[in-house]
Amino acid sequence: MSEVPSPRLRISDQDRESALTALGEHMSVGRIDIDEFGERSAQVTAAKTRGELSGIFADLPEPHPLLDAPKVAVSEPEKPAWADIPPMQRIMGALLPILFIASIALIITTGVTWWFILVPIGISAVGEGIWGKGWDNAHKKLGKQRRRELDG
Structure with missing residues (x-):
């Protein structure tokens, strides 16, 4: 059984990008207007923990940010x-x-x-x-x- 991560766990820039993408989808279908999108975007940018980020999406259905998305590995460029x-x-x-x-x-x-x-x-x-x-x-x-x- 998987353990639920603590809401006090800090988030990454990738988590913030995922949250902004999800907010954009909510705005595009009309759940939030442009002003609310601006307010919530500012909150996402300022968020430090999972709990703060979850609170921004508490009144919205899916999609929510993908906080456990696998991180992209940085590799060396291919040698010619x-x-x-x-x-x-x-x-x-x-x-x-x-x-x-x-x-x-x-x-x-x-x-x-x-x-x-x-x-x-x-x-x-x-x-x-x-x-x-x-x-x-x-x-x-x-x-x-x-x-x-x-x-x-």
Whole structure:
């Protein structure tokens, strides 16, 4: 059997917000007028305990303030996907696609021999040797996170 909290128990700002929301609902359906809403709102703002807050709603039906509502936990913001990727790896991951495109454009427009495409391939191989397999997919991870942020 649950115990009824003491009317002398102090209230939080969240409890006051809940009370003001409930008062707003009573005003919107016509149980109290704008002047009474102002008076009771001032009482809610000044209230310190559950008993004082309950007295403000003694002559009103539901809704009443939700005094036992679960408190919202404050969490750390989510770390961006690129935060775990070293800066040099991010730079190389961003430059690699540009190097491939530039190499192909250079081969087509100037007639440079096909071996020029080996430059970005070589850089990719060196990057894999330094940072491990899949290092050049860092820009894909970042792109996926940006799409999630835009959708959310």
